[in-house]
Amino acid sequence: MGRERVAVLLPAYDEEGAIAKVVGDFRAALPDAAIYVYDNNSRDGTIEAARAAGAIVRTEPQQGKGHVVRRMFADIDADIFILCDADDTYEAAAAPAMAARLRDENLDLITGVRISDQKEAYRPGHRFGNRMLTGMVRMIFGDRAKDMLSGYRVMSRRFVKSFPALSRGFEIETELTVHALELQLPMADHDTAYSERAEGTESKLSTFRDGARIGAKILTLVKDERPLPFFSLVALGLVLLALIIATPRLIEFLNTGLFPFVGTAVLATGLVMVGVISLATGLILSTVTQGRREMKRLAYLRHAAPGDDQ
Structure with a gap:
C-alpha cells in the first residue's frame, strides 16, 4: 500500500x-x-x-x-x-x-x-x-x-x-x-x-x-439537501387540497348564486397561503443549503487525494 x-x-x-x-x-x-x-x-x-x-x-x-x-x-x-x-x-x-x-x-x-x-x-x-x-x-x-x-x-x-x-x-x-x-x-x-x-x-x-x-x-x-423540490411538493399538495375543498362550493355558488360557506372559503384560502409560505421557505433554504454544500466542499478540498504523494 x-x-x-x-x-x-x-x-x-x-x-x-x-x-x-x-x-x-x-x-x-x-x-x-x-x-x-x-x-x-x-x-x-x-x-x-x-x-x-x-x-x-x-x-x-x-x-x-x-x-x-x-x-x-x-x-x-x-x-x-x-x-x-x-x-x-x-x-x-x-x-x-x-x-x-x-x-x-x-x-x-x-x-x-x-x-x-x-x-x-x-x-x-x-x-x-x-x-x-x-x-x-x-x-x-x-x-x-x-x-x-x-x-x-x-x-x-x-x-x-x-x-x-x-x-x-x-x-x-x-x-x-x-x-x-x-x-x-x-x-x-x-x-x-x-x-x-x-x-x-x-x-x-x-x-x-x-x-x-x-x-x-x-x-x-x-x-x-433538496429543500426547493421538497417544499414545492408540499406547496403543490396544499394548493390541490384547497382546490378539492373549494371546487364543490364554487360550483354550487355558480349554480345558485348563494355562498353560505364562509368557513370553507377561509380554510381554502388559508391552505393556499400556507402553500405560498412553503414555496418561499424552499427558496430561502435552497440558498442556505448551497452555502452549506460549499462549506463541505471547501473542507473536502483541504486534504490531498488518496493517490497523491504524502
Whole structure:
C-alpha cells in the first residue's frame, strides 16, 4: 500500500464471538494497518477479546452506530479509512484491493457490494428493504449506489474529514452515501463476499424498526439537501387540497348564486397561503443549503487525494 497510513475501523457491540477472528483477518490482509475496535457498551467480553487479538480498543458510551462512527472519524487520522462491521460477515481479504483501487483511481468512497447465495446471511426482508431504500436514494440523489446499506466502506481522508456524521444509528450508511452523491465525489462499488454471522452473535438490525428510521432519514436528507423540490411538493399538495375543498362550493355558488360557506372559503384560502409560505421557505433554504454544500466542499478540498504523494 505504499506510504499511506491505513486505519481499519470496527464498530462493535456484543461481538465477543466474532471480534478476534475479524481483527485477525484484517491483520493478515493489511499487516501495516492500525486496527481500531470501538466498543459501544458491549455486555460480553468483546473488549477483552479485541485487545487480546491486538486491536487498539476504545469505547463510545452513546448507544448507536452513528455515534460510534462520528467518534471514530473525529479521533482517528489516516490517509485511507476502512470501515467494516465487526460481525464477521464481510470479506476482510478484499480490503487490500479496495484500498489500492481507492488510491490508484483517486476515489473518495468505495462501497463493498454484498454478494451472497446464503439465505441466512442476507435475509429476504433485509434484501428487499435495501433494494427499496437504495432505489429511493438513487432516484432522488443520483444513480451511483448499488448497496447503500452496506457496512463495508473504504474512504479517503478528505471524505472522512468533510463528513458531518449527524446520524445516531444505522442511518449512518445512508448519510455516508448521500454525502458522496451530493458533493459529486468520485466513488465506486466493489463486489465482496457476504457470509453468515459468526456463531453466538446476532444481528442488531431490525428490518422494520431500522427500516423506518432509514426511511425517515432519507426524508430528512431530502428536506435538508433538496429543500426547493421538497417544499414545492408540499406547496403543490396544499394548493390541490384547497382546490378539492373549494371546487364543490364554487360550483354550487355558480349554480345558485348563494355562498353560505364562509368557513370553507377561509380554510381554502388559508391552505393556499400556507402553500405560498412553503414555496418561499424552499427558496430561502435552497440558498442556505448551497452555502452549506460549499462549506463541505471547501473542507473536502483541504486534504490531498488518496493517490497523491504524502
